[in-house]
Amino acid sequence: QKEVEQNSGPLSVPEGAIASLNCTYSDRGSQSFFWYRQYSGKSPELIMFIYSNGDKEDGRFTAQLNKASQYVSLLIRDSQPSDSATYLCAVNVDDKIIFGKGTRLHILP
């Protein structure tokens, strides 16, 4: 069974610090990887995606991919209270998008 694993948290990070969110996946055939943010009671929204090994930066967000270790991470620099949300890792497996259960992030003012 294809799985995407995340620590459920909550992960508490002081405002202004770096938040580090991690995700592992089981299917070595996975080609693309996504991070979604979901505020309580709302629908998820895409914030980052990555295909290639290494880092991809977009503003305060950096996605990191290591296919050999089957590991994806999301770094949020200069964390803000508005970053408090659940972050969902998702993996594309044969055009089916499989989500992890999400990590709750809480930014402490």
Add this chain to the structure above:
Amino acid sequence: SQTIHQWPATLVQPVGSPLSLECTVEGTSNPNLYWYRQAAGRGLQLLFYSVGIGQISSEVPQNLSASRPQDRQFILSSKKLLLSDSGFYLCAWNDPIRDTPGKLFFGSGTQLSVL
């Protein structure tokens, strides 16, 4: 611009009653369409996806079904709801031509409570 409409926003139904949730997408053609469910304390579970009219793939065998009668319309149904069907139901779409698979755009969701 593209928009996705999903309704109703909330729904309370008794056990054994039928269900129909509808989702429509505007501003695009031939989208891939998805139904997900998010139960309390659980992740997003893919229920159905569709790459075209009448083409439905089921991921979770249960008492739910899906139909795509028109290109931009996706319907989730049940003949008899179970308590375990409670959850947050999300419709999503992506453009298989212009978007990378996995770049999903979600509707606002339906919070279903089965009592």
